[in-house]
Amino acid sequence: MRSRRDDYSESTRAALVTSSVRLFTERGYAGTSLDEITKRARVTKGALYHHFSGKQAVFEAAFDEVEAEVKGRLEKILTGSQPPWERALAGLREFIGSCLDPAYQRIALQEAPVVMGWARWREAEDRYSFGLIKQALQDLIDAGEVLAVPVEVTSRLLFGALCSAATEIAHSTDQRTVGEEIEDVVVRLLNQVRSQAADA
Amino acid sequence: MRSRRDDYSESTRAALVTSSVRLFTERGYAGTSLDEITKRARVTKGALYHHFSGKQAVFEAAFDEVEAEVKGRLEKILTGSQPPWERALAGLREFIGSCLDPAYQRIALQEAPVVMGWARWREAEDRYSFGLIKQALQDLIDAGEVLAVPVEVTSRLLFGALCSAATEIAHSTDQRTVGEEIEDVVVRLLNQVRSQAADA
DNA sequence: CCCACCGCCATACCGGTGGTATGTTCGTGC
DNA sequence: GCACGAACATACCACCGGTATGGCGGTGGG
Helix, strand or coil: CCCHHHHHHHHHHHHHHHHHHHHHHHHHHHHCCHHHHHHHCCCCHHHHHHHCCCHHHHHHHHHHHHHHHHHHHHHHHHCCCCCHHHHHHHHHHHHHHHHCCHHHHHHHHHHHHHHHCHHHHHHHHCCCHHHHHHHHHHHHHHCCCCCCCCHHHHHHHHHHHHHHHHHHHHHCCCHHHHHHHHHHHHHHHHHHHHHHHHHC | CCCHHHHHHHHHHHHHHHHHHHHHHHHCCCCCCHHHHHHHCCCCHHHHHHHCCCHHHHHHHHHHHHHHHHHHHHHHHHCCCCCHHHHHHHHHHHHHHHHCCHHHHHHHHHHHHHHHCHHHHHHHHCCCHHHHHHHHHHHHHHCCCCCCCCHHHHHHHHHHHHHHHHHHHHHCCCHHHHHHHHHHHHHHHHHHHHHHHHHC
8 A cells, every 4th residue: 555655755756856857957967966956856955865875876866767758759669560660760860859858968978977987877778778779770680671780889889979969969059950961861871771781 | 498497387287187187087077186186296286276277177188188199199190191091991990099098088088078068078179089080081072982971960970989889899898809890880881881982 | 696576386274065963753553 | 642663854074176375496687
């Protein structure tokens, strides 16, 4: 039986996560103090340290929050009923779009590797967006749509390219134009790899 | 006339930069205190704040240090007398190799965008490695070696891919194998783009 | 040759921040 | 309705980035 206290507890925890996502997005990890986080969530540090072991843990909760959001949308597309190639293209568009979200951009892509440490970040990414991209690439290969390539390193290359490109889009004054240019270049590259597979 | 005092001053400044490069590489920006930096350089905070405006400025000096090193090596290759295509390939190898340097890896690629802010980092990168890569790509296009593509976004894609791939290499237990795999994938991609240009 | 000057650096101190230890309240189960 | 403990609040500490002030010694003018 879920008690009333459980509701309260989860509510304050959620408030802390929401608050930290907001502040980490705006001012970054180093630029936001725990006092600001707790103030915005209308609690004190006591509450924060009851739910989390420290500042890093708060950040990781914020990280999980934004990653889960993106993963949910991506998963829906990549497990759809369309043919693999169309699924991959749709997933590509969706991921680029997700990267434009300032929260995902800054927390998950920019600061997480520094705050959490690269190894831990990589481990986490395997369960989120990167894992899905890697799986999508594997599906394309299994379906014979593209040449067989080392999946691990290739998806790493693709992921890195997309992330930095998306950052470029997010900071450009004309997001639409830059976004279309990037999508165009990536699709052209993919199409070449695809036709190469068709030739074989 | 260069005075004796100028020598002393430059020496302590250099000691501070060397010390900070070392510590930032090992423990990261947030993980190293100014006291540690000054202690290793055998000076006090007074000296540090005489030469730099603050911790950020120290970091940027360390950033310039490692970037200049890489830029020097890259420039020598890219301005060589070989044909454009060979120059580009050699530059590619050289850049991947540079990314394996822990100092360049962590300071210039991982932490700089967070510490300096993305906009400032991007601006600086235009004068360093990224600028050279962009120029190399432009040279290839001018020489008709590859298809005409939007240079800015394409080099951004390439740069992002190489950086994340290099990080992967650096952290893998078998650097040689992973490195060769990545180089292989990139070269195959480039070759396709090249042959495409030859067809046209 | 000497002295006043100032660059170069050391010392002392402050505000803020992450983290901890202890106190307090209130829902819950007996 | 009462004791118990989870869920917080409060008070405090250590450390770090930054600043203000003091002093030493190389340097250049006379």
